[in-house]
Amino acid sequence: MQPSVRPLPLGPLLLCSAIVVTLSMGIRHGFGLWLQPVIMAHGWQREDFALAMALQNLIWGASGPFVGWWADRTGATRVLWTGAALYALGLLGMATSSDLLFFNLSTGVTIGLAQACTTYAVVYGVVGRHVSAERRSWAMGLVAAAGSFGQFLMVPVSSWLIQNLGWSQALMGLAVSALLIAPAAFGLREQRLPATPASPGSPPTTAPSTGPVGAMAALREAFQHRDYLLLTAGYFVCGFQVAFIAVHLPSYLKDNQLAPEVATTALALIGLFNIFGTYSVGLLGQRLRKNHILAAIYLLRAIVMVLFLMTPPTPLTVGVFAATMGALWLSTVPPTNAVVAQMMGVRHLSMLGGTVFFSHQIGSFLGVWLAGRLYDATGSYNVVWWIAIALGLVAFALNLPIREHQQPARRLASA
Template sequence: MKNPSVWAVVIAAAVAASMAMGIRQTFGLFLLPLGTETGISVVTLGLAVALHNLTWGIVQPVTGMLGDRYGAGRVAAVGGLLYAAGLGLVAVHPSAVTAFVGIGLMTGLGVGCAGTGSVIAAVGRAAPPERRGSLLGIAAAGGSVGQALLVPYAQVGMGWFGAVATLGAMAIAALFIVPAARVMEWSPRNPLAPRRSLSELPGLARSALQERDFALLTLGFFACGFQLAFLTTHLPAHLALCGMPPWLGATSLMLVGLFNIPGSWLCGKLGGVIRPEVALGAVYLVRSLAIALFATLPVTEWGTLLFAAVLGSIWLGSVPLTAAAIARRFGVADLGALYGVCFFSHQIGGFLGAGAAAVLVQTTGSYAAFWPVMVLVGLGAVAANWATRGPIRAAAAA
């Protein structure tokens, strides 16, 4: 399917993102049960997830550029196979080494190829400029559908069959990315458009980062990764340490996914009405205030569910807004590569958020000292995005 319809691209991108993003959102549920079954320590699994985030960030500019040149669908299909192989490796032979190789490296490569950062470039190229924001939001919401479905699936599976068997089932689920990728964008949508080679990526990144406002946008995305990686990886464990029942962690992550389905679409729509960087600052402000309240007030079941609902409404809203901001400044021909450059900062934040928290809880037995850091980092992102100026170039050039 050389040039599928816009809605076919959006739906296929949403399915691929649903599997790629939904599976990784379950990693926090495995943190304690997988350790109990296999003897792998919590800090080892936490650092493996941190490495997953860092690997994802490192490869995202490369996979984005490969998708721009050869078609995002081809790259996503490779990602689905890598994802399944990485999860299957840990399921077949669980150990500290396979956790780092399978979860840390292979699934990091897989989500870099098939996650939201890669597939939204295909949507951005397929969508007309006047509808780009809302369609990017719909594609980003696909990741939340996966989270809403796969989190309870993983929780029930661990209860019935154990963590190792459930990880194997997740590997099978990752294979659904491959047929979706075939529909999404198997070849470049405009084969006559100039396509950059990988050797041009460093120059493209330097040129973009020399622009003050792109650098500020990239800096703000660091905070997004820092906050979300910590919450995805450690919120269930934090609730368990607070004496909350096991179902609460899974239900919270499921609610995040459910509320982000309309939330991502609304954020994408908002990016077409006001400047995306202004909307991004508001997203980071609401998220930081919610985190501050959750950390300050006593932990209760209803308070946690409300916190998850608020977070969910803006969880992946930063993705379509960031993509829209880049498209307004640079056009869509290099959207995958430039989003990848910006996303590398996001995943450095994710690596630090997941990894530092794993070391902290192993050392102190508590996450208490980490919550104020989460708030301060988020407020820094608010300042960075609100300090940007409107794009000088024509909107959605190229």
């Protein structure tokens, strides 16, 4: 006998999931546009801003497993409501900070917690419980594509707000938009049903976990699972690469005497082409081995970065780089979470997905902070670019041997 939840209609489920990640991911994708205005307004160094962004990523990742456990246990709605409030509060603090401590607390800690509550781990837990295994990769790809659309949409909006309202008032405007996550959360509200025997071939209706004992057993089993650990290690690289590029690409382009509009266009192109990349990968995940898809993504990222560094930076080369990298940007998200669901089941998917994502965010912390640190020390981002390239090759090697269909010896939930 398994406790269950009433199945959610697929259309509203995917629509509301898409709205949530469009807002949560779209807002954060443009934070690199604030690096120059903020440090100039306060007289800070790049490392100061980078440290807050790095702390944001680390808090997001570290709180992810706990937030995921909360969402698995009680459902996603309350978690998303909390995240919307924290997001607005953190953006207001970022807009009004006058010293580094307050800036780190608001931009780093508060927004980091908000992102843990409003992004993929929480949303994918609901999607995984209500979409059959045969369509799960597609559904996750569709939601990730929505997050990519948010990046494409919000970067020009953020740039326009900065230019017309000023950087501080622009953040206040984004704080209002973050609150729109709360009403979208109603579409992810799960209703529990009385325990019923599982019928063969029935769609997944596994309820949120009812207690911490099952969650701890799931974590112990995951940490003894070789392929889960390989997947987790590879995801570190994804975080390092995308966080470094997202935060520091605008400044890198400015250092190369390119106009600010080039950076805005580049970030928007990353979001635009990521729509096609994530959705396409979600479809491919229904036909090809997902670990092979992940390995190919990391290898292609390394090749694209090498070619970018070998060509003079012009608006054209930046545009080609942004479009190509955009197609590979969040493409790792659907197959990574789908592999977790296949290997470990869906009952604890938000928590186990959040644990994998913690590795991603440790990489994000290092990618953002190390880039600022090394730039202030050397006056160049070149060393960080080559570190990102080398890590891409490492992730390629880590993902190749993963056996995505291998099931744990002791199942904790149906897949």
